[in-house]
Amino acid sequence: MVGVRRRSGVGVVAVAAVLALAGCGGSGGSGAVDVRAEVDESSGVIVLPADRFALTQREGQDIASAEHVAMVLCKRKLGVATADTVRRVIPDEVDDRRFGLWVLAQAEKYGYVPPTSPEKLAAIKRNSDPSGPGVSQEEVAAAKQCVRDDATLKQLDTSELGGGPGYRPLSEAEREMQESDEYQGVVDEWRACLRGRGVTPDVEDLVPQGVDWKAVQELKVQEQDVALAVADVSCKEQVKLVPRLAALVAKAQAPVLEEYRDEFAAQRADMDKKVAFAEGVLRDAGL
Amino acid sequence: MRRLVAVVGVAVALVAGVAPAASAGTSQCSDGDACVWQNFTYSGSFRGMVNDAYDYNNIQWEAGLLATFYITRDSVSSVRSQGRNCYVRFTDGVGHSGKAIDFRRVADGRDYQDPNLSNGGGLGTWRAENWDNRIASHWFFNCV
Numbered sequence: 001m002v003g004v005r006r007r008s009g010v011g012v013v014a015v016a017a018v019l020a021l022a023g024c025g026g027s028g029g030s031g032a033v034d035v036r037a038e039v040d041e042s043s044g045v046i047v048l049p050a051d052r053f054a055l056t057q058r059e060g061q062d063i064a065s066a067e068h069v070a071m072v073l074c075k076r077k078l079g080v081a082t083a084d085t086v087r088r089v090i091p092d093e094v095d096d097r098r099f100g101l102w103v104l105a106q107a108e109k110y111g112y113v114p115p116t117s118p119e120k121l122a123a124i125k126r127n128s129d130p131s132g133p134g135v136s137q138e139e140v141a142a143a144k145q146c147v148r149d150d151a152t153l154k155q156l157d158t159s160e161l162g163g164g165p166g167y168r169p170l171s172e173a174e175r176e177m178q179e180s181d182e183y184q185g186v187v188d189e190w191r192a193c194l195r196g197r198g199v200t201p202d203v204e205d206l207v208p209q210g211v212d213w214k215a216v217q218e219l220k221v222q223e224q225d226v227a228l229a230v231a232d233v234s235c236k237e238q239v240k241l242v243p244r245l246a247a248l249v250a251k252a253q254a255p256v257l258e259e260y261r262d263e264f265a266a267q268r269a270d271m272d273k274k275v276a277f278a279e280g281v282l283r284d285a286g287l
Numbered sequence: 288m289r290r291l292v293a294v295v296g297v298a299v300a301l302v303a304g305v306a307p308a309a310s311a312g313t314s315q316c317s318d319g320d321a322c323v324w325q326n327f328t329y330s331g332s333f334r335g336m337v338n339d340a341y342d343y344n345n346i347q348w349e350a351g352l353l354a355t356f357y358i359t360r361d362s363v364s365s366v367r368s369q370g371r372n373c374y375v376r377f378t379d380g381v382g383h384s385g386k387a388i389d390f391r392r393v394a395d396g397r398d399y400q401d402p403n404l405s406n407g408g409g410l411g412t413w414r415a416e417n418w419d420n421r422i423a424s425h426w427f428f429n430c431v
Contacts (some may be wrong), residue, residue: 067395112341143393205384
């Protein structure tokens with residue numbers, strides 16, 4: 001098994017930044033936008049303000065599971081053969097790498113190889129088996145008909161989430177922050193730290209040069225990659241890269257979330273409805 | 288589409304005697320694969336990948352004029368998710384770092400491909416952004 005043991009339950013969350021915006025200081029209080037960045041190394045979880053208006057990993061898995069169930073049932077109703085069965089999707093490990101690898105325990109044990117459960121490893125193997133079941137044209141046509149006509153699938157559709165008018169300025173604000181001297185100064189500190197350890201940083205991403213990505217994609221944990229990963233993450237810890245960058249991105253997101261708060265709140269409410277509906281679909285299916 | 292890279296690639300390919308693929312389009316994508324194309328509408332050089340990929344700078348196109356050249360992180364313009372039992376998440380950073388967009392499976396009947404990433408694509412918070420010439424890695428998730 002390739003996996004990182006995670007502490008169950010609610011971890012101790014290190015709040016990286018509480019940004020005092022005029023009229024909105026943290027969570028709660030007359031519908032104020034929660035503009036904190038939360039970074040918790042023990043659980044590997046990073047939560048930026050905009051994330052609170054997006055599906056969590058768990059919520060995404062529940063909706064995907066419910067869609068899967070509804071699709072299988074719809075195809076069966078249409079009398080079309082499918083290799084899919086009524087089941088939940090396999091939960092993925094928490095592995096948030098938006099700022100690159102950052103959990104030291106993971107780096108020390110697996111380098112850049114992602115934590116992967118035995119069940120997911122088996123699924124990946126099935127996915128790559130050329131003799132495995134394919135998808136017939138009849139099944140594709142049935143799937144499209146189900147998407148078009150099935151009330152459950154229509155209600156679970158997440159295609160429209162993340163596309164409102166507030167998302168463009170949100171992206172723009174993040175991009176500007178990432179190009180700022182403040183943000184790049186933090187990245188430069190990490191790069192200098194890496195160079196001090198004899199490791200060359202990548203010019204574009206928050207990873208070192210020289211990682212054997214081919215070995216990583218084959219889930220091979222190699223000594224030299226572990227050494228690079230430990231140097232990478234140790235430097236990130238030394239310069240407090242993740243909490244500082246998370247705080248900067250949170251600072252960039254905050255005014256946009258505030259300006260478009262009604263849109264984002266409505267979207268979150270829509271997500272909550274879909275999540276509740278998905279949980280009902282799964283309950284009805286005995287899952 | 289990186290025209291300059293393409294032009295240079297074509298010239299080198301012709302000199303090297305590399306033959307263009309006989310056909311193009313989504314039929315190039317096999318069951319189990321996360322597929323990427325160099326150009327819009329599933330055209331140009333192509334690569335299908337049955338496993339996760341962490342750095343497109345080190346993965347070669349398998350068909351088309353740029354076959355055997357590296358995909359690189361700034362040349363993918365259309366994608367298709369034909370995983371048998373998993374969704375695909377494309378990210379704009381090496382090693383799955385940065386932002387991401389998600390695609391379901393063909394068997395799910397929707398949101399499994401995008402012919403033009405310049406006007407956004409897939410699912411998720413960042414789906415409305417321009418994803419043309421931006422994808423650097425991918426991984427399979429939400430498997431069944």
